[in-house]
Amino acid sequence: MEKLMIRGGRPLRGTVQISGAKNSAVALLPASLLAESEVVLDNLPQLSDVAVLSEILEDLGGKVTWEGDTIRIDPSSMRSIPMPNGKVKLLRASYYLMGALLGRFGEAVIGMPGGCNFEPRPIDQHIKGFEALGAQVTNDHGSIRISAKQLRGAKIYLDVASVGATINIMLAASRAKGSTIIENAAKEPEIIDVATLLNAMGAKIKGAGTETIRIEGVDSLHGCRHSIIPDRIQAGTYMIAAAATRGDVLIDNVIPKHMEAVTAKLQEMGVHVYEMDESIRIVGQPSYESVDVKALIYPGFATDLQSPMTSLLTQASGVSILTDFVYSNRFKHVPELMRMGANIRVEGRSAIIEGGPLNAAKVSAADLRAGAALVVAGLTVAEGVTEVTGVEYIDRGYDFLVDNLRRLGADVWRENE
Numbered sequence: 001m002e003k004l005m006i007r008g009g010r011p012l013r014g015t016v017q018i019s020g021a022k023n024s025a026v027a028l029l030p031a032s033l034l035a036e037s038e039v040v041l042d043n044l045p046q047l048s049d050v051a052v053l054s055e056i057l058e059d060l061g062g063k064v065t066w067e068g069d070t071i072r073i074d075p076s077s078m079r080s081i082p083m084p085n086g087k088v089k090l091l092r093a094s095y096y097l098m099g100a101l102l103g104r105f106g107e108a109v110i111g112m113p114g115g116c117n118f119e120p121r122p123i124d125q126h127i128k129g130f131e132a133l134g135a136q137v138t139n140d141h142g143s144i145r146i147s148a149k150q151l152r153g154a155k156i157y158l159d160v161a162s163v164g165a166t167i168n169i170m171l172a173a174s175r176a177k178g179s180t181i182i183e184n185a186a187k188e189p190e191i192i193d194v195a196t197l198l199n200a201m202g203a204k205i206k207g208a209g210t211e212t213i214r215i216e217g218v219d220s221l222h223g224c225r226h227s228i229i230p231d232r233i234q235a236g237t238y239m240i241a242a243a244a245t246r247g248d249v250l251i252d253n254v255i256p257k258h259m260e261a262v263t264a265k266l267q268e269m270g271v272h273v274y275e276m277d278e279s280i281r282i283v284g285q286p287s288y289e290s291v292d293v294k295a296l297i298y299p300g301f302a303t304d305l306q307s308p309m310t311s312l313l314t315q316a317s318g319v320s321i322l323t324d325f326v327y328s329n330r331f332k333h334v335p336e337l338m339r340m341g342a343n344i345r346v347e348g349r350s351a352i353i354e355g356g357p358l359n360a361a362k363v364s365a366a367d368l369r370a371g372a373a374l375v376v377a378g379l380t381v382a383e384g385v386t387e388v389t390g391v392e393y394i395d396r397g398y399d400f401l402v403d404n405l406r407r408l409g410a411d412v413w414r415e416n417e
């Protein structure tokens, strides 16, 4: 196991390139198995979740080849084999294998997904969607068996606008007989990216990115080439880190529209933000105003950025209140930030943050974005070395993190624990 060592206090300066979106990639890889000929995906991030999913596609009989950040997947000889345990337990997004295998083969047996379990993360809306499409779903000791002789289109109203359930239903419904309508669908950019891939494969999906998605089922899907959208969470983390270190950073290969909620909140704090066509420049300032942040579904402020934002808010003067309306208790970063001297109180689904200096400490990342929060915090500390364990979580979401930060002038390195 490795740990991340951070000697902070240096403003980040320079340019950072953002890679393809993790939360798109982990859906696009399973989606590719719905095709009957080669799918090529460009701009893939080099992340552990992506590596595990590409191995799973091989385990299912797919032929997978890599060239840099491009993957070629030939799914023509794939089959549905039961995967109750093993690799599917390593990541949350293995649940997309359910919708994809169900759509192509009419059957899937998948263990309950793993990944960052900062709180119980039910998949009842995914199951409700599969059942509405005519599938039988049983839970056999934590392994979900889903089967259908023929999927049939249906109208599905999601109780919560779930990203995963929306995508999973799109995957299965693409191969159902007739039309499916998803109401109260999630609107995240990654959903549009998956719909774009599926349509390029021959699916008929309209309305992705709005709360009503219509899917006309087709008899077969074919190969295509698709480039993954930039990772808005990685981009937001670098924006926050640049502001927290009072740096000056150009964040390149982003879709500024996807960043609007972060941009607006940083500006409200007093950070200078300049938007270009495909990049955003952050110019940090000596002092920041406290602000209130509400993490919401898209286009609201992303829950995946609330933990790193907590670290930035420790640098503002006064009291900020950050409330997460997506997850009720995603605060595993808070006790660790308090070990670094932060003054934070959690009340219900809110963190109340009083600004003040942080100090170096030995801290542990309990999940991916909690890890990102600790890295941002460590970068701001002027004296001493912050040690962050749990790097394997951070590696789920940030490729080339140490290289990128070092190129921006940070004193960061990895060491064996």
Ligand SMILES: CC(=O)N[C@H]1[C@@H](OP(=O)(O)OP(=O)(O)OC[C@H]2O[C@@H](n3ccc(=O)[nH]c3=O)[C@H](O)[C@@H]2O)O[C@H](CO)[C@@H](O)[C@@H]1O
Binding pocket: 023, 024, 026, 092, 093, 120, 121, 122, 123, 124, 125, 126, 127, 160, 161, 162, 163, 164, 165, 186, 303, 304, 326, 327, 328
């Ligand atoms: C791989 C991936 O894309 N992960 C993202 C995805 O996770 P994921 O797709 O798992 O998150 P959802 O959008 O499904 O979850 C949103 C909320 O709905 C609830 N819920 C969800 C499904 C369900 O069947 N029942 C239910 O009650 C969840 O507990 C949560 O409170 O969106 C989350 C919310 O933006 C992000 O934090 C994750 O980074």
Ligand SMILES: C=C(OP(=O)(O)O)C(=O)O
Binding pocket: 023, 091, 092, 093, 115, 116, 117, 304, 368, 369, 397
């Ligand atoms: C929670 C996250 O991912 P996952 O849903 O894959 O666990 C995340 O990206 O912050």
